[in-house]
Amino acid sequence: MSQSHLSANIRWGIIGTGNISTLFVKDLVIAQNHSSTPVRHVIEAVATSSLNKGSKFLETTETTQQNPKIYTKQEDLYADTLIDIVYVGLPHSMHKGACLNAIAAGKHVLCEKPMAINAKEVDKIVALASQKKVFVMEAVWTRFLPVIRELRTLIHEEMVIGKVSRMFCDFSCDMRALPSTSRIKDRNLGGGALLDLGIYPLTLSNLILDGQVGEKALQSEISSRMTVVDGVDHSVAIVVSYPSKQCLGILTASLETTTEREFCRIEGSKGVIVLSGPMAAKPTSIKIQRYNNTADEVREFEHPGNGFYFEANSVASCILAGKLESDVMPLAETRRIASIMDEVRKTGGVVYPQD
Ligand SMILES: NC(=O)C1=CN([C@@H]2O[C@H](COP(=O)(O)OP(=O)(O)OC[C@H]3O[C@@H](n4cnc5c(N)ncnc54)[C@H](OP(=O)(O)O)[C@@H]3O)[C@@H](O)[C@H]2O)C=CC1
Numbered sequence: 001m002s003q004s005h006l007s008a009n010i011r012w013g014i015i016g017t018g019n020i021s022t023l024f025v026k027d028l029v030i031a032q033n034h035s036s037t038p039v040r041h042v043i044e045a046v047a048t049s050s051l052n053k054g055s056k057f058l059e060t061t062e063t064t065q066q067n068p069k070i071y072t073k074q075e076d077l078y079a080d081t082l083i084d085i086v087y088v089g090l091p092h093s094m095h096k097g098a099c100l101n102a103i104a105a106g107k108h109v110l111c112e113k114p115m116a117i118n119a120k121e122v123d124k125i126v127a128l129a130s131q132k133k134v135f136v137m138e139a140v141w142t143r144f145l146p147v148i149r150e151l152r153t154l155i156h157e158e159m160v161i162g163k164v165s166r167m168f169c170d171f172s173c174d175m176r177a178l179p180s181t182s183r184i185k186d187r188n189l190g191g192g193a194l195l196d197l198g199i200y201p202l203t204l205s206n207l208i209l210d211g212q213v214g215e216k217a218l219q220s221e222i223s224s225r226m227t228v229v230d231g232v233d234h235s236v237a238i239v240v241s242y243p244s245k246q247c248l249g250i251l252t253a254s255l256e257t258t259t260e261r262e263f264c265r266i267e268g269s270k271g272v273i274v275l276s277g278p279m280a281a282k283p284t285s286i287k288i289q290r291y292n293n294t295a296d297e298v299r300e301f302e303h304p305g306n307g308f309y310f311e312a313n314s315v316a317s318c319i320l321a322g323k324l325e326s327d328v329m330p331l332a333e334t335r336r337i338a339s340i341m342d343e344v345r346k347t348g349g350v351v352y353p354q355d
């Protein structure tokens with residue numbers, strides 16, 4: 001397919017060759033065939049614990065032909081002057097260090113969620129990014145999906161279900177078989193349901209109940225409970241309420257069961273919207289049930305790959321425009337969600353070494 005629409009290169013350095021880095025880079029490759037892709041995404045280098053893992057990663061992601069360098073020391077990737085932006089795909093406890101090192105080297109950063117273990121760490125990253133004048137964003141890719149843009153229009157502009165009063169959202173994955181040493185369960189790696197999964201229902205409650213992000217977001221009140229195993233939460237339940245809008249969200253996440261495809265129900269004065277998909281991070285369908293109409297309306301959102309390129313393209317456009325943060329996922333929103341998660345953990349009794 002022709003790539004004549006691509007006017008600039010964005011050269012990525014990928015840190016970590018695990019699950020999400022693989023999916024993300026595969027999507028960057030897919031993005032090259034989309035006429036809406038504003039840049040050519042180049043995988044310039046990858047940093048990994050072993051050369052062998054690096055080679056396998058390049059094969060799996062079909063980036064071998066781009067001839068990326070494989071570094072076995074992250075410092076070498078940060079020092080590579082050909083890299084524009086570092087993508088951090090590491091366990092949670094390693095995000096802060098990787099972000100600070102990349103920023104100190106003058107790189108832009110896209111860091112997997114959560115940007116850091118707590119709001120205090122987020123503040124350090126934001127302060128250094130502001131000093132070094134680089135773009136930084138937490139990779140909450142869900143916010144960039146077309147299904148979310150449509151959902152927000154339906155709820156906040158067209159008000160198809162009237163005034164929203166309540167929503168339920170769950171993100172649970174049965175991870176009982178994982179050992180306690182896995183990044184999902186190990187307290188020293190920032191494990192736990194809230195930071196790994198609960199961040200998505202919190203994100204959706206912001207998008208559905210509020211609609212404004214970051215500094216413009218409305219004041220909310222939080223109550224919560226957790227079940228804790230080996231120092232990390234295996235289940236969490238949060239009630240987020242907006243007194244000024246008379247609405248509330250009941251949000252849950254768990255490592256001990258798996259959510260049904262219909263993972264989110266939004267109730268309004270004129271009807272109900274049900275979101276479904278393989279997981280709360282990736283809604284693929286919106287069902288509208290109007291109280292005055294017997295026929296449901298279903299809108300499906302299918303696209304190749306996972307759809308990480310919507311996020312990556314937006315990041316590339318910000319960088320080309322010289323922006324230091326995204327309007328869709330601004331740093332104040334990362335900070336706001338991080339402090340809510342701090343509050344929920346404080347009530348639930350989950351304390352990380354970084355707190
Ligand atoms: N946006 C999304 O949809 C998703 C986001 N995520 C987020 O991505 C990040 C990584 O998650 P995921 O890819 O699932 O994790 P993986 O365990 O699959 O990969 C993490 C990688 O980090 C490196 N690493 C370095 N030290 C360790 C360690 N002690 N334990 C494990 N890995 C280590 C390894 O890469 P190497 O050996 O190459 O150095 C490893 O492959 C997390 O922040 C997670 O929340 C995860 C899944 C989906």
Ligand SMILES: O=C1OC[C@@H](O)[C@H](O)[C@H]1O
Binds near residue numbers: 197
């Ligand atoms: O989307 C996701 O699904 C599985 C989780 O472990 C992961 O961290 C999360 O982001």
